[in-house]
Amino acid sequence: ARAGDYMETPALQAQVSAGVLPPVAARLPDQPLLVHFSGENMSAGIHGGTLRTLISKSRDIRYMAVYGYARLLGRDRNLRLFPDILASVDNVEDRIFTLHLRPGHKWSDGHPFTAEDFRYFWDDVVNNRELSPNGPEAEFMVEGVPPKVEIIDTMTVRYSWPSPNPMFLDAQSRASPLFIYRPAHYLKRFHRRYADPAQLAAEIGKTKVRNWAALHNLRDNMYNSDNVDLPTLQPWVNRTASPASRYVFARNPYYHRVDANGRQLPYIDQVVMSVTEGRLIAAKCNAGESDLQARGLSFSDIMSLKRGETRSGYVTYLWPIGTGSQMALYPNLNYGRAPFRAILRDVRFRRALSLGIDRQMINRSLYFGLATESNNTVLPQSELYTPAYALQWSMYDPVQANQLLDQMGLTARDSRDFRILPDGSRLEMIVETADPSTEQSDMLQLIAEDWQRIGVGLFIKQAERETLRARAYGGRSMMSVWPGLDTGMPASDMGPYELAPMTQDQLQWPFWGQYTQTGGRAGEPPDLPQARELLALAQEWRIAAPQRRREIWQAMLAIHADQLFTIGTVSQVRQPVVVSKRLRNAPTKAFYSWSPGAFFGIYRPDQFWFAPDPENKAGT
Amino acid sequence: MNDGAPDPLPHFVSHAPYDTGRDISLTASAAPQWRLVLQKLRRRRMAYVSGLFLLLVYASLPFSEIIAPYALEDRNADYLFAPPQAVHLFHEGEFAGPFVYAYKGVANLNLFRWDYVIDHNRIQPLRFFCSGAEYEFWGRWKADFHLVCPDRNGVLHLLGTDRLGRDMLSRVIYGTRISLSIGLIGISISFVLALLIGGMAGYFGGLIDSLALRLIEIIRAMPELPLWMALSAALPVNWSPLAVYAGLTAILGLLDWPGLARAVRAKLMVLREEDFATAAILMGAGPGRLIGRHLLPNFMSHLIASATLSIPSMILGETALSFLGLGLRPPVTSWGVLLVEAQNIAAISSYPWIMLPMAPVILVVLAFNFFGDGLRDAADPYR
Amino acid sequence: MGRYFLHRMSLMAPTLIAISALIFLVIQLPPGDYLSNQVAELRAQGEEANLDKIAFMRSEFGFDRPLIERYGVWIGVWPGANGFSGFLQGNWGWSFEYNKPVREVLGDSLALTVLLNFATVLVIYLIAFPIGILSAAWQYSLADYGFTFLGYIGLATPNFLLSLILLYYANLWFGLSIGGLMAPEYIDAAWSWGKARSVLEHLVIPVLVIGGGGAAAMIRRLRANLLDELQKPYVTTALAKGLTPFRVLLKYPLRMALNPFIADIGDLLPQMVSGSVIVSVVLNLPTIGPVLLQALRSQDHYLAGFILLFAALLTVIGMAVSDLLLALLDPRIRLSGRPAA
Amino acid sequence: MHELLRINDLTVEFDLPNGKLRAVDGVSFRVPRGRIVALVGESGSGKTVIGQSIMGLLPRNARILGGEILFDHDEDEATPRIDVAQLARRGAPLRALRGRYMSIIFQEPMSALSPVHRIGDQVSENLSRHLRLSAKERRARTIDMLRLSGFPDPERAYRAYPFELSGGLRQRAMIAMALINRPSLLIADEPTTALDVTIQAQILLLLQNLQQQLRMAVLMITHDLGVVANIADEVVVLHDGKLVEAGCREDIFRRPGHPYLRDLMAAAPRLSGAPAHRTPPASAPALLEVKGLYKTYAGHGKNGSGEVAVADVSFTVPRGQCVALVGESGSGKTTLGRLILRATLPDAGAVRFDGEDVLAMRGAALLRYRRRAQYIFQDPHSSLNPRMTILETLREPLIIHRIGTRVSQTARARELMRLVGLEPQHLARYPNAFSGGQRQRIVIARALALGPELLVCDEPVSALDVPVQAQIIRLLKELQDSLGLTYLFISHNLAVVREIADHILVMRGGRIVEQAAAEDLFAHPAHPYTRALLAAVPKPDLDARLDFQRLAAERPAGPPEWPQPYRLLRGDGGTMIELTRGHSVRVGAPAS
Ligand SMILES: Nc1ncnc2c1ncn2[C@@H]1O[C@H](COP(=O)(O)OP(=O)(O)OP(=O)(O)O)[C@@H](O)[C@H]1O
Ligand SMILES: Nc1ncnc2c1ncn2[C@@H]1O[C@H](COP(=O)(O)OP(=O)(O)OP(=O)(O)O)[C@@H](O)[C@H]1O
């Protein structure tokens, strides 16, 4: 499509006619991103409509930045990286990245989006000690060295490192991306370097914050969508100040994509997010109060969702969940108490626990047998998958499990047939869960019954997410339950960092993760050889060639399958996704995954559109 | 109109036999007061029946294991969300003893639901005084004796099963034990404290009253919600869930007394001014006796009403705790736990039998209430 | 009376101090704090980019200072980073979760909370008093049994199960949107007939659920107290004047039977805030209940602290009001000397 | 037709847990318009029940088994008489009569008033129920009625609460309430038991006036034959629920026929004639010593001045003697009694019991005192715990002082019941199921349970018919002889006082105005108030009827009007001077 062929959006027509808004051709970049529809059920659509969806707390409006998924580079449905906001990018040896912007691209307030926005971020935000006491984020640092940032011209920026930084581009495509640009024209008024001191002081006083840095931080939130004044590049812009119980996101008139018919995206005029108690989300979907919903729905809701389909005009799709395991047990290798610590570190114990779980029973009792019984590893859909990763030590075998435990010397039993430790205490695992629904505790209950047959007790402890984490980080929790690998379908060019002790929030080895994360300032160095090996492999991956990367991934996955640092249960549980019958271009078969995938993000909600209502109530 | 004097009254003298001693037709009775109350109670049918019902329920508590057809932890993965079975007596027109028809679950993958097909040709007779699922009597002795059991190869789910295939009837029976026994701890604590503190404050007044009132205020204003949350983080998990629950009800009781205490105090401030209170003081009654024997009985109606009202709140208090992740943990089962599990749209729309545990709660609460009413009336001197 | 009033008011100060300290302590009890939790949460989601801000806020809000000092700052008797700025200075604190002053976060929901709970209390009284009187006056009548039964069903069903059931059927049968205080399309709309209607429709269930139990309880206790008073000789005296039994009931026994209810007023006011937390959460009502719960969960201390303090203040005021009313209601309390023991 | 009220064959039965009790058994009598009919009879004979039946205010457990209660509320002959017994208890027709055409003065006025409503409110309510009046008018009428009923300060009374009033004042409030609508029929159940005789005379005069001016009829239930003799036109005598005799006054007093009535006449205590008096033991040691007692109740009027109830009271009661306290209603007798027993604390002064300072007693000493000194309350109804059966009530003091076992306590309770003339069968009943006189005896029994040394009796026999009264007095005297019991005997009934007292104190306005040995006082009353009191005693003798009109006219209005030297001007407390040995009287400061 060429400039003259663009079609004005009906919803904006009035503003354009009134001269408040420039016409569509002037709003789009010189070279907008042209969207082609190919594939089953995909078609160019028409403008209009309101997409209703539900969130369980105000803070969840940040998911709009995930669903919107406008990134410098994004991934397509096949997880391939492509320039999105950027016109193009030049990559030299994963070291030198030259980013080319789209001329004429504008922020949602109409101000041009230029290299200045990158410079401002780099010079005045990241490298301002008051705003960023910790300096640049980890993604910027390669062996402790930050990039050289050059502004080539208004449309070109270059980042270069002495050694490769392969994660740099990937970081741009994540569900929660590394935002390396800021709307400088807007934020400068809160920056001491640029703002008029008197006005700045007045603003500080008005907002009741303590100083300019706090004010800047308050206003600068590219991800959270909580500042209605902050210009954005996303398809929809938040128009409701929080707190509210209903957030309206209006279309971004300067969005950079068009379809082949010359219609500027997004098709849908506005997205309304209503804050709803989590337990009511299923009921509300059932009553037809959401047009697109996955969050807040779980497998056990499917039945009642199916029942409401005809009455309320939606379809319930079942997307496999993209995590490595629906629920994995994380034995805390850094647990503080003596006898248990040693036991948890004994691989025979972990294997016995895994062998002692009747995954088939779990699958049948809780998921109609539709899930896949597996370790916590990559999914079959991943190019890295081999069956051994999923099956090793995971077939139900209480006899072998008992043998393993006996071998460990845990032969003494008490009156109720539980094993007894040398110090006389009973062999019981306290498993902490932060799941407010009954799914995890039901599963744990089934596991508890299974483990009883191998003489191991299981106690369930309900906790808040935050408390659970805090306890794990302190080495105070023995074992926790959490979903498995975030990235269940990795490609070898994605970092295998989840598999190695890299960060504190890895519940199986928080101290070791913390150690790596802080560069040795806190935590403990990994002292299991396998963990050390994982760490070494992960570090090697960074500079390895593509083929080697694949080998590294596989080596790491093999270590996991053998060592069972986390104990998986079942994977590919179906996520019910409620989609209004009128909503087009939403995939019927897809994966529900945060990374990669950004949930709906890679399916591009800006391309979804509403078929006209047969009763002609189109739009609202 | 005649304004004059009325007709003179003729002088009447009764000639009926006159004896100074009075003939008393009443039976002599010097029964103690509680016996009188009991007598009167027996004449109130509703209250009496309620009382007997409660007695029966309480008497059954020690034998939950025997009464329940299944053991607490029994689970049958082939019968998930199975609906209640009806007990029949006649099969194809012929008496076949109490039996149920066999049924079988089929996964319906269109609607994601278990459909059960009843096999009208296979009858599964109930067995009585039989050996069935194995259990540990009072968590101690292994046994398998039951009042009623399913057919040897059959199942018996008179109230259906839940999502994990556990027999609802058995769970309700086990839940009764917990809910009715431990829940009373809370009420007792709350009542004892309320009567003690409210009584002292109302009776003594002055400094004691002031102190008690401040204490009440502080406890009332105490943020319960965060307190529970802090507790949930602090409680050791491998405490037996029962101990946790008992502890929590105790705390519920500890936090619950101020309302009643204020009411008691207010009422006592009035009652202590009554002459009969003064009379008791002049007889030498100490504060304890005066409050307990003279003043509080005059507040009995309110107390009884409060007690019958506390019972549901104690039984259900646990559901609120579960909401905060603090209630009983499986496998221990109480009515509260069962009700919490019923709290989802699926149960309401598709598996209504999951909500059946509401029935015993309502029954027991009503029984307590009617019993309380009867007791109130029986203790009322004006009736 | 006047002196009693002043005396009673002066007693509130120490109580409030004690309560505020308690609240501050209790909300700090669970391990961790909002900011460190936030660090964990962000890390877990790979949102490392935001970590800086948090480090920044830590020092801003003095999370490194001793507890007592923070309490002092919160109340306004200790200089904070910006001098004295606490409750005493009218600063309600800062919400981390919303990144806004607490005052702004609560604005509307405070009013809505009061609306909802005022409606509830009103309904409780409007329902409970007539019915309580009725079932005392016609004890053991059909009406008496009927209301008893209904009330106890309400009492014996957990609030949120009841709300869910009601919600489900209200939606199925009347097409009422689920949860909330109005249909979604009205949320940002200006006030209109439609909106008011929608609000009223949506008030029915919460008021029934929250108020139902309360009303049932009140009916039972009122009935019991009235039955006691109805037998007193002074009631006969009043009847001897030819008053209708109903008027007599209202003027004499009711007044005496009120005593325990007045004593309970202290509870009513704070319940306006905290009594309905769980129901509000389940029914998705825009009151401060859910805000409080969420604030507690995410350890948004100052927000939670403010709400709790607000509730505590209401409690204390409620208690004082109830004491004053008690004295007004019963001259024997007001005028009597201390008993001799 | 002159009969305002006609009762035919009335039978009333009570349902009790252990059987049925026929309280009224086939009673018939009439009340002519504008006449006073006295209903006399044994305590517990059903008098109150008859009154309640007429008003339709029987207790729940009572049923009218048969008979008619015909009431002709207006003078119009055309309208048929209404059978009150047939009217629905809650119905409008009955309500229209109550309070307007018939009203009742309850036997126990102290509990019959709502404790939380002001007197003015409760009295004027009757007006607002039946007449349309402006608020101001209503208030004016009410205050007027209060004044007529003998309230010295009606304005204050209008604002007062019942518990602030003395027994007599409360009774007067009851009277005002009943009379304010000028009913056609007044049922007065012992309307003057709590009043001293001067006030009683005033009330009786009021009744007579109303009777004559408005043709009001009065059904007067009373034990006081003196009152009967003075005002009744016709007399109805009940015994054990049955009518035993009825006739006009002359017939009854001059020709009593039934043995019960003759007993009654014989037992009536009189002021004349020699009392069967024992000689007081000479100079016994003082058991009770009262010195300079003061008590002022906090006022709540606009000026905030308190109500001086007891001022500068000193006296001693020797062991084994009976000191009587007589005086005007509201003069502080009850307060004095309460002070002595430490039910109320005095503002100043000392009480010594057996040499010990009562006010300083603590712990065990106090408990011992509680055992040795007992109090009989003026209002039996309110002093009995409504939730305790009589058995429990009588056992209670024994339990408190840990005397005996369950069995022996029950036996003691039975014995006490018999002592005061009640059937032990009633032990399982609650106080509300007794008649006024029966309750009074229960209170006496309770006070005797512990075998006390000092008994402060506040109107102990006011509700008893004369034979029972005599029985009780006899009992008290016996106890005095056998156990050396000491009494402080508060009473308005001077004849009874004469029977039992060794020494008499006369109180007026919180102060003792005269004190003397019993015979001395009756023979030579010195103080004008004492004289007025003696002059106002009605005698059960048709030939010695009082002229209420004259009494009212002659009665000195108050201390400032007393003749010299007794005159007390405002603020002058006066001083006691001794006339003869043991006989002192209060005189004012000589006029300057
Ligand atoms: N509520 C009641 N329940 C049961 N018995 C009662 C009740 N009230 C009165 N009685 C009985 O009825 C009888 C008559 O009582 P009533 O009050 O009429 O006596 P009375 O003549 O007024 O006596 P007194 O002179 O002592 O007041 C008594 O024996 C009494 O015990
Ligand atoms: N609680 C009180 N508050 C205020 N005034 C009171 C109180 N009790 C009694 N009085 C007043 O004190 C005075 C004395 O009362 P008291 O009851 O001692 O009189 P009494 O001599 O026993 O009279 P009666 O013979 O009528 O019973 C009365 O004027 C009364 O109004």
Ligand SMILES: [Mg+2]
């Ligand atoms: Mg009587």
Ligand SMILES: [Mg+2]
């Ligand atoms: Mg008196």
